Amino acid sequence: MCGVFGIFNKSEASNYVYLGLHALQHRGQEAAGIVSTDGERFFSYKGVGLVNEIFNKKGIISSLKGRIAIGHNRYSTFGDESESNIQPLQAHYDLGSIAIAHNGNIVNAIPIKQRLVRQGAIFNSNSDTEVIIHLIARSNRESFYDRLVDALKELKGAFSLIIMRENELYAARDPWGFRPLSIGKLDDALVFASETCSFDLIGAEFIRDVEPGEVVVVNSDGLHSFKPFERKDERKCVFEYIYFSRPDSLLWGRxxxxxxxxxxxxxxxxxxxxxxxxxxxxxxxxxxxxxxxxxxxxxxxxxxxxxxxxxxxxxxxxxxxxxxxxxxxxxxxxxxxxxxxxxxxxxxxxxxxxxxxxxxxxxxxxxxxxxxxxxxxxxxxxxxxxxxxxxxxxxxxxxxxxxxxxxxxxxxxxxxxxxxxxxxxxxxxxxxxxxxxxxxxxxxxx
Ligand code: SF4
The missing domain is CATH 3.40.50.2020 (Rossmann fold)
Structure with missing residues (x-):
């Protein structure tokens, strides 16, 4: 499963991510992490266990500075349980820094990874998510958005993603829409989360779902929506209704x-x-x-x-x-x-x-x-x-x-x-x- 949460434009952003991950704890109990940014530097803390065990020491959350932050609750579907697989994954490349939190499973990650390794790529983890970072970094396109779309177009399978750069957040859902991802609002801040129960905890208002095949960008210019993928028949995971999601979540309109x-x-x-x-x-x-x-x-x-x-x-x-x-x-x-x-x-x-x-x-x-x-x-x-x-x-x-x-x-x-x-x-x-x-x-x- 895994739970993802991100917030843009909120002071003490990491506090809200901490609460969001707490509400999404049912989606993954092996490990969790938060990465924040103050617009220049990235701050991160990750660990094994439940959210309140990982972040229970005084000063950890306050050390994750900035008004943008993302977080992830992990349970392994791909890759082992080692610490290098704990998300959000981070990397530095020619356009700056990036952190990524992923819910889903990319079914063609292995052949893509084999190809990248043959071309000289070195992987830090054995998570399918790291493939996305490599594809973004290696794209020849100029803008980050174009590089992201290039990368996502190569992927098959399920991804509900939140990606953080120094000054913006991206949220994307695969064209089949397997896993949920919703958008909320808290004062002037925008929030993304796997489930709406996390909005309730922080007092955010649900706005809408990220649609299947949609890429949403939020930055100082506001929220922008793109539909870069070829249209597919929706295939939302019915098991989210049966077991995975929390009963108090509003999932795909119900x-x-x-x-x-x-x-x-x-x-x-x-x-x-x-x-x-x-x-x-x-x-x-x-x-x-x-x-x-x-x-x-x-x-x-x-x-x-x-x-x-x-x-x-x-x-x-x-x-x-x-x-x-x-x-x-x-x-x-x-x-x-x-x-x-x-x-x-x-x-x-x-x-x-x-x-x-x-x-x-x-x-x-x-x-x-x-x-x-x-x-x-x-x-x-x-x-x-x-x-x-x-x-x-x-x-x-x-x-x-x-x-x-x-x-x-x-x-x-x-x-x-x-x-x-x-x-x-x-x-x-x-x-x-x-x-x-x-x-x-x-x-x-x-
Ligand atoms: S319905 Fe079953 S096979 Fe399809 S995404 Fe959900 S859990 Fe996986």
Whole structure:
């Protein structure tokens, strides 16, 4: 995933970026960084861990001077977890200095990098984002804008980018529009962020989204918009609605919370369960469980209590941590569950290991029946556009039927939201659904 945030023309800009990254923490918990500029020099601080752990020492934020700053929350989809891959990445070249924060995944980064290395380029990181810096630096065009467009035209895949120069900010979204990127306003300052929940925290007003294929420049002359790319069919990531984005974010014109609730409602219409209570897998299953409970007219309750001081299991990279994480994260509320027939609603089912542990946990806490309802279709294909989904082999639905998965999870029944149901909720055809139908909108070299 990754979260990006940038602000132009605000005193103590880095303070706002710090808050913005804090609001976007759910998009990446491995590392974070902020780079600011006072119009001449760049100031930067990066580290491994959560935003408030990295920037907790007195004086760090105030050392990041200037009225322009950008930041990044990292979780690795490309490149390893080493410190050289922590963004924003920075470089100096013939036009000055540059810092870049990227959300997404460039599917042709490897062949581009191989070509650049053959031509003599030396890379500091193994992040796909560094390829963009090299392409900008090596372009023969005069202006930065022309060089940027030259570079971006070479890329295939997902990029929502914020780029900082000494006196201006650029924001760009790939022509398919896979990942979100919004524009906000705070007094005289302009703000860019992966999600609008970060605007709410700093008191900024949402203006609009950066459109697919749009490059926005903000400098002392104001905001300028360009559409330099050949038009493509939009392919916004539907999983942003299902799991990745925060429920309080306004994403592509609709609140994530309402969309998830609707997913629960449609799921209930498609696959009702005769139960006493409806419980969510907290937190991401909560809105869908509320929708499900309202639709079947049975009470919603919290049968699983979440420890909020543990990261989200799905996006932690190591299997060993992930297994351990389920028990670290969730504990059953016995008095809610004892002797009850329960339906537990989750946003998605990826490997099946978490669901299996949850079913076991609920039964051992006294539940009489445990029915699983998944508020998205079976995940059959991995993502190559910026989400660290497991390999196809690890995706249980890629090689097992729903009945086989039910047996594996030991649930009394298991149903998923249908693909038709999901399409009806999101509306239109402008979405990437490759996780569910294997139809990848941007081809890549396997
Ligand atoms: S493959 Fe899935 S997670 Fe990746 S962009 Fe498409 S819908 Fe989103």
């Amino acid at each position: 609140y994530v919370y309402s969309m998830r609730k609707q997913m629960g409602r449609i799921l209930a219409r498609e696959s009702p369960a005769d139960v006493d209570i409806v419980i969510p897998t907290p937190d991401s299953g909560v809105p869908a469980a509320i929708g499900y409970s309202q639709e079947i007219g049975k009470p919603f309750d919290f049968g699983l209590i979440r420890n909020h001081y543990v990261g989200r299991t799905f996006i932690e990279p190591a299997q060993s941590i992930r297994n351990f994480g389920v028990r670290l994260k969730l504990n059953p509320a016995r008095d809610v569950l004892e002797g009850k027939r329960i339906v537990v609603v989750d946003d998605s089912l990826v490997r099946g290991t978490t669901s299996r542990r949850i079913v076991k946990m609920l039964r051992s806490a006294g539940a009489k029946e445990v029915h699983l309802r998944i508020a998205s279709p079976p995940v059959v294909s991995p993502c190559f556009y910026g989400i660290d989904t497991p390999t196809r082999k690890e995706l249980i639905a890629s090689s097992h039927t729903v009945e086989e998965i039910r047996r594996y999870t030991t649930a009394d029944s298991l149903s998923y939201l249908s693909l038709e149901g999901l399409k009806e909720i999101v509306g239109g055809s402008g979405f990437c659904l490759a996780c569910f139908d294997g139809k990848y909108p941007v081809p890549f070299d396997k």
